[in-house]
Amino acid sequence: MQDNPIGKPLSRVDGPLKVTGEAKYAAEYHFPGMVYGYIVSSKIAKGKIQFIDTAKAMEAEGVIAIYSHENVPKLARLDLSYKDHDAPLSGKPFRPFYTDKILFSQQPVALVIAETFEQARYAASLVQIRYLVAKHTTNFEENLGNSHKPSLNRFPIKSRGKKADKIISEGDVRLDTEYLHMYEHHNPMEMHATTVQYHDDGSLTVYDKTQGVLNSRNYLADVFKLSKKKIRVLSPFVGGAFGSGLRPQYQAFMAVMAALQLKRPVKVSLTRQQMFSFGHRPATHQRLTLGASPNAQLKAIKHVAIAETSQLEDYTENVVNWSGTLYQCNNVETNYRLVPLDIYTPLDMRAPGGATGVHALECAMDELAYKLNIDPLELRLINYAERFQDGDIPFSSKELKECYRQGAEKFGWSRRNPEPRSMKDDNQLVGWGMATGIWEAFHxxxxxxxxxxxxxxxxxxxxxxxxxxxxxxxxxxxxxxxxxxxxxxxxxxxxxxxxxxxxxxxxxxxxxxxxxxxxxxxxxxxxxxxxxxxxxxxxxxxxxxxxxxxxxxxxxxxxxxxxxxxxxxxxxxxxxxxxxxxxxxxxPNVLKQRKYARYTHSAVFVEVKVDEDLGTVHVSRVVSAVAAGKILNPKTAHSQIIGGLVWGIGMALHEDSVMDNQFGRFVNHNLAEYHIPVNADIPEMDVIFVNEHDDIVNPMGVKGLGEIGVVGTAAAVANAIFHATGKRVKKLPITLDTLL
CATH class of the missing domain: 3.30.365.10 (Aldehyde oxidase/xanthine dehydrogenase, molybdopterin binding domain)
Structure with a gap:
């Protein structure tokens, strides 16, 4: 009898195709007669286009056509009202070439089509555009007072019990703290691109970078008034996405528009700089107020978050709801608001809302542990939630205690000296921090x-x-x-x-x-x-x-x-x-599942070393213990968690899309200046998969791993830095200047 493949560490079956170059990505398809598009981006953040002069560009060698709002083909149904092609947002999504209005910096304002990519890129530099500039608003921190409730809340705010402020004011131990997380961009290795093959019968074969081929097809069919049978979208290989491929991006619209107009194959790909023109993890300001008794039991939690969105749509995330889920607490008050800015709409980014909200909650819990003079892990165990309090229902499975136990044992947590700045390695201050991770388990x-x-x-x-x-x-x-x-x-x-x-x-x-x-x-x-x-x-x-x-x-x-x-x-x-x-x-068996709360859990333990003179931070050890139901493939599962941990370290120490508010533009829009972790930043990591059986979540008992590796990691890093230095940095990323 052959061994059962499930649960075995099988190498990726698509691995040989990828390492030999046989796996083709969206921009790697070529067809006879293909032409290339290059996108011209707006130089201003808000205003109007007064005129576009394309005369010199049209005279350049190889140029076939230039499209803008002035001559967009009537093939395109540009007034399409919002449809659910990605996630339930309210408002009207951005449509390329819809009007002469400029809504954000780097907005696509023209598309140059030429015989080669190089010809299209050169001709794009010859397109002359005059703008009527309007005053833009892009400073998130200065506009926190101009927030509003989301017009469509994807995640209904769930408060319970008595008013948190009253309970906290009556409590023995009170913590009031604020956290700020700035912008992050997805930056997958493969940039967004679309290659369109036009067929004689008017049908299209579209090779698109996307996380949902049916999503892209439905969007294109709606916009261009085509039968879905006329469009086939393929995306067999994707070089990373992390949420950036959930919405059809504007290069897909442009490639299809040009192919239909020219009746020939068209390829449009974005530059790395243009990858910063759409979607990002939104900047978020959070305030947490915790009240606890002297015996470390949580009496009340108040969690308020203000996040940025665009002027076009209300993008919402599940930031505050985790505070009513993760720990036993009878009185929880949450609120979530949005600040509209002159930027492109934010977009789901790996562990959207969870990576942000849990970071603040878990750092606040660490602060509270120091106020109570109790071990941070012990505080979490004292307030462990055995049941899901919203609805008072059981969890389908929950092995978080075992995550704590196994993770702490592997890490050596019991040897931790709780006093900040008490552990040293030569001139390096050593810090140990931990945090809990949580994510919903969907079917x-x-x-x-x-x-x-x-x-x-x-x-x-x-x-x-x-x-x-x-x-x-x-x-x-x-x-x-x-x-x-x-x-x-x-x-x-x-x-x-x-x-x-x-x-x-x-x-x-x-x-x-x-x-x-x-x-x-x-x-x-x-x-x-x-x-x-x-x-x-x-x-x-x-x-x-x-x-x-x-x-x-x-x-x-x-x-x-x-x-x-x-x-x-x-x-x-x-x-x-x-x-x-x-x-x-x-x-999904809704009747069965609604009787249970379904979540994945983790416990993350981190060691950092901080140079006492320079303030440089190096993550030297990580242990992550994860309870995620059945593990189908320990090898690929391990990679998923390792990838998530790297993301969490990047969030804590590296990633920061810097907005120049004078111009309303992200100025470090390249991989030289947008810092992401590299091999030298990442230590060996231990991943523990805690045994967990769950026959409620789905027939396979699988919970998923894409998000849980990220959630809690940034908080564990931040908590370790406090333990090392005695300095609590509440704005991410944590940089050496803030520690000095």
Whole structure:
């Protein structure tokens, strides 16, 4: 009998294609007669275009067309009201070339099409634009008083108990603290690009960088008034996205517009600088007020967050709700408001809201621990929530205590001297900090399709995305185990609108939702195989029920009696059919799930070393213990958590999109000056997967890992820095000048 693939550390099945260069990304497709687009970006943050002079640019070698608001083809349905192509926001999304108005710096204002990319780029430099400049507002900190309630709240604010201020004022120990997190940009390695192949019948094949091919297709069909059958979107490989691929970005609109107008293939790709012109983690100011009794029990929590959004839309995040979820507290008051600025709408960025809100909460808990003169881990255990207090329901599973125990033991937390500046290594101040992580465990509807061929090969497909998360691999493992086939005989297909329906990939819901759909499809295929096997005369499977049939080594056999078996390919041959297939639509069991709160948890322990003279910070050790249900692949799961930890370190120490408010522009819009962690910044990291069984969250018992690695990490770093230096820095990122 072959080993079960699920739970084994299988290397990525798409790895060889990526390391040999055979995996093609959106900008790497080429077709005969292809032309190239280069986008001209606005130099101002707010105002109007007075005129555009394209005469010199049109005379440049190779130039075919230049599009702007003055001559945009009427193919485009530019007045499209907002539809749910990404996430439920209120307002009207930005449409390229809709008017002469400038709404944010680097807004795309023209598209130059030429025979080569270099010709298009040069011609773009010749386009002359005169602007009527208006006064812009981009200073977040100066406009905190100009906030409003979100017009559409994606995450309803849940307060409970008595007014927090009253309880806190009556309490014995009070903490009132504020935190500020500035802008971050996604910066995936692959920049956004779209290549469009135009066909003689007017249909399009679109290669787009996206986290949801169906999302892109539906958007393009709506904007250009095309039948969805006329557009096929493919995105088989994505070089990182982190949320930047949730909304169709403007290069997709421009590439399709030009292809339809010119009736030839078009490629439009963004520069690294233009990647800073859309989407980012919003700047957020948070105030937390905590009240506790002398025995360290939380009496009340008040959490108020003010985040920035654009003038176009109200972008909202789940920032404050975590404060009513993570710890036992009867009185919780939360509020969330928005400050509109003259920038592009923010966008979900890995662990949106959670990375921000939990950072403030976990730093506040660390502050409170020092006020109470208690170990920060002990404070969390005293206030451990055994049940979900909003609704007083149980958790579907919760092994957070075990995360604390195993993480602390591995890290050596018991050896920590609690006194700040008490631990040293030569001239390095050593600090130990910890924090809790939490993220929701979702199950969303997904369709899957499995097909068994006469040669014993199985294909499994769905239109989901793999942007580096390992979805190809877990799809392969899941189908291989369920059908009893070696992984080498299974091929996973995704990232194509011609495949079975799947939603956007994100929010840590892909693994559990997609594999649950594959399970449903494989169960259907097994039933079909059993039905065919029963048809033969004197079949030993005549009275066999589906649950009594097992599949292994390419055979179907009777449970407990492996001698009674039949080869799967023989079943197909007996029916003289080359393939047998099954499709399934996996839906969450809402009636069952609504009785439980479903979350992933973690405990993060960090050691930092701070140069006593220079203030430089180096993260020297990290231990992250994670409870996330069933782990499908420890190898890719480990990579997911490691990636999240790197993100958390970047958030704490490195990443900062600097806004020059004089010009309303992010000035460090490149990878030379937008600092992200590099190998020298990252130590060896220990990841512990705590055993956790959950038969509520989805049929596979999988919770997802994309976000949980990030949440809590920045707080653990910040808390370690305080322990090392005695200085509590409340603005991220923490830089050496703030420590000096």
């Amino acid at each position: 969303v509807p997904v369709r899957a399709h499995v097909k068994l061929s006469i040669d014993g090969k199985l294909s499994v497909s769905t239109a989901t995305s793999d942007f580096g998360t390992g979805t190809y691999t877990i799809m392969t493992q899941t189908a291989a185990q369920l059908m009893g086939l070696p992984v080498t005989d299974v091929e996973a297909k995704l990232g194509d609108t011609n495949l079975a329906w799947a939603p956007l990939s994100g929010g840590s819901f892909t693994a559990g939702s997609v594999t649950s759909a594959i399970k449903a499809a494989c169960d259907g295929l097994k039933k079909k195989l059993l039905k065919l096997a029963k048809k033969a005369s004197n079949s030993p499977f005549k009275k066999l029920k589906p649950e009594q049939a097992e599949f292994n080594d390419g055979y179907m056999y009777v449970t407990g009696n492996p001698e009674i078996r039949i080869k799967l390919t023989d079943i197909l041959q007996s029916e003289k059919t080359n393939t047998l297939e099954a499709k399934a639509f996996s839906l």
